[in-house]
Amino acid sequence: DTAVSQTPKYLVTQMGNDKSIKCEQNLGHDTMYWYKQDSKKFLKIMFSYNNKELIINETVPNRFSPKSPDKAHLNLHINSLELGDSAVYFCASSQVVNSGGSNNEQFFGPGTRLTVL
Amino acid sequence: AQKITQTQPGMFVQEKEAVTLDCTYDTSDQSYGLFWYKQPSSGEMIFLIYQGSYDEQNATEGRYSLNFQKARKSANLVISASQLGDSAMYFCAMREGGNYGQNFVFGPGTRLSVLP
Numbered sequence: 001d002t003a004v005s006q007t008p009k010y011l012v013t014q015m016g017n018d019k020s021i022k023c024e025q026n027l028g029h030d031t032m033y034w035y036k037q038d039s040k041k042f043l044k045i046m047f048s049y050n051n052k053e054l055i056i057n058e059t060v061p062n063r064f065s066p067k068s069p070d071k072a073h074l075n076l077h078i079n080s081l082e083l084g085d086s087a088v089y090f091c092a093s094s095q096v097v098n099s100g101g102s103n104n105e106q107f108f109g110p111g112t113r114l115t116v117l
Numbered sequence: 118a119q120k121i122t123q124t125q126p127g128m129f130v131q132e133k134e135a136v137t138l139d140c141t142y143d144t145s146d147q148s149y150g151l152f153w154y155k156q157p158s159s160g161e162m163i164f165l166i167y168q169g170s171y172d173e174q175n176a177t178e179g180r181y182s183l184n185f186q187k188a189r190k191s192a193n194l195v196i197s198a199s200q201l202g203d204s205a206m207y208f209c210a211m212r213e214g215g216n217y218g219q220n221f222v223f224g225p226g227t228r229l230s231v232l233p
Contacts, residue, residue: 033221041156041206043223056220090162104212105152106221108162 003027006091006109013081014117021076021112023091031055032074033106034066035090043090049074078114086116120144121209121224128229130199137184138194138227140209146170150212151192153183156226157205165207168192199231 004025013019025032033056034046048056052068063079078085092106122141130136142151153165168176168183176183184193196203209224 035223041226043208043226045221045223048220088160092162104150105164105167106162107164108154111160111162113160 003107004091004093004109006089006112008112009110010113010115012115012117015081015083017081018077018079019081019114020078021089021091021114023074023076023109025072025091025093025107025109027093027095027107029093029095029107030071031094032068032071033092033094034074034076035092037088037090037111039087047074047076081114081116083116086114088113120222121211123207123209123224123227125227126225128227129232130196130229131232132201133198135195135197136199136229138196138207138209138229140192140194140224142190142192142209142211144190144211144213146213151183151185152210152212152221153181153192153194154208154210154223155203155205156208157202162208166194196229201231201233204229204231 007022031050033048035043036046037043045058046060047066049068051071065077068074088111090111091109094106095104120143124139149170151168155163155165166176166178166181166183168185175185180197182195206226206228208226211222213220
């Protein structure tokens with residue numbers, strides 16, 4: 001009954017390769033996110049999708065491309081991997097609200113630890 | 118400019134004592150939400166507590182309470198009766214009202230260590 005699942009949990013790959021991380025949520029939420037957590041534990045939002053539409057696209061290299069086939073899935077494709085891409089990537093989801101004042105906490109997946117050699 | 122500031126990179130507390138983790142935020146929105154998450158060494162992100170900008174009372178969830186001081190733009194987390202299992206990273210986060218209210222920003226985190 002996992003709410004937000006990510007695969008794979010660990011990903012070790014060589015520089016220059018292309019890889020994908022999959023994310024699925026079964027909570028019926030409208031919005032999904034990708035975060036990157038660096039070695040200092042700093043969490044930074046990369047993308048946000050609402051009903052398959054891109055809402056937030058922070059300053060992320062265009063080697064990173066999110067793809068949302070439906071509102072329950074948001075996959076992350078990374079081309080030409082670099083050493084600096086090594087991090088933990090979290091997928092999350094939340095329900096959309098019309099104002100910032102309502103509680104719609106994000107539910108996080110378990111994270112994918114990406115190591116680029 | 119940092120939207121969420123957590124000035125304590127690391128904190129120690131004795132088991133069974135209370136501890137306060139600081140969080141200050143910066144926003145010009147009237148409508149926003151404040152969240153605290155816990156990340157144990159196993160890595161998962163666990164939601165702890167939420168405070169809405171219009172909520173007049175401080176939020177409480179079991180041993181967690183949020184000391185919300187709107188005028189000072191602070192949202193400190195208070196953990197009462199600390200337990201060894203509370204040792205973890207704690208993140209303060211804010212959701213602002215733009216983009217359907219979906220713009221989440223996280224602070225740099227505070228590493229809490231509970232001593233036996």
